[in-house]
Amino acid sequence: MTTKYNWIIHSMSVVSDEHELKNVVKQIAWECQARNGSITKREQGRLTLNDPSPDDFLEYGDLTESSVLNWVWLQVGKDAVEAKLSSKIDATLSPELVVLPNPWPEEIN
Numbered sequence: 001m002t003t004k005y006n007w008i009i010h011s012m013s014v015v016s017d018e019h020e021l022k023n024v025v026k027q028i029a030w031e032c033q034a035r036n037g038s039i040t041k042r043e044q045g046r047l048t049l050n051d052p053s054p055d056d057f058l059e060y061g062d063l064t065e066s067s068v069l070n071w072v073w074l075q076v077g078k079d080a081v082e083a084k085l086s087s088k089i090d091a092t093l094s095p096e097l098v099v100l101p102n103p104w105p106e107e108i109n
Contacts, residue, residue, distance in 0.1 A: 001036050001037045002036070003034050003035065003036040003085075003086055003089055004034070004035050004036075005032060005033070005034050005082050005085070006032070006033045006034075006035070007030065007031070007032050007033075007069055007072070007073075007078075008030065008031045008032075008033070009028060009029070009030055009065060009068050009069065009072070010029040010030065010031060011028075011029045012025045012027065012028050012029075012063075012068065013025070013026050013027040013028075013029075014026060014060065018051070019051075019054070020054075021052065021054060021057055022059070022060070023059070023060035024051075024052060024057075025049060025060070025063070025068075026048065026049055027046055027047065027048050027049065028046070028047045028049070028068060028071065028072055029044075029045075029046050030044065030045055030046075030047060030069075030072045030076075031043070031044045031045075032044075032081050032082065032085060034082065034085035034086060034088075034089055036089045036093070039089050039092050039093065041085045041088040041089055041092075042085075043081050043084060043085055045076060047071070047072055047075050047076065049071065049075075
């Protein structure tokens with residue numbers, strides 16, 4: 001079965017006025033959910049952003065989910081987060097086999 005990933009932006013914290021820019025996003029609360037069949041694994045985080053350049057500043061009302069996710073992915077590494085979750089799912093689906101010693105005393109001949 002294929003693992004499907006769902007990225008979610010839970011919230012964005014803003015500074016209402018910074019260097020003549022309004023509603024500047026400073027933190028983004030994000031989550032990535034990975035699902036394979038009935039198994040779900042999650043990774044969450046809070047990303048703190050650098051101060052924006054006035055030249056490429058996007059007004060808060062003009063932000064899209066896609067643009068905010070791109071900010072997150074650039075900082076946290078989309079592929080790295082998804083690979084980590086995939087490994088967690090793989091470990092659940094195929095747990096590592098460990099060889100243990102016998103639980104009884106060893107006989108010496």
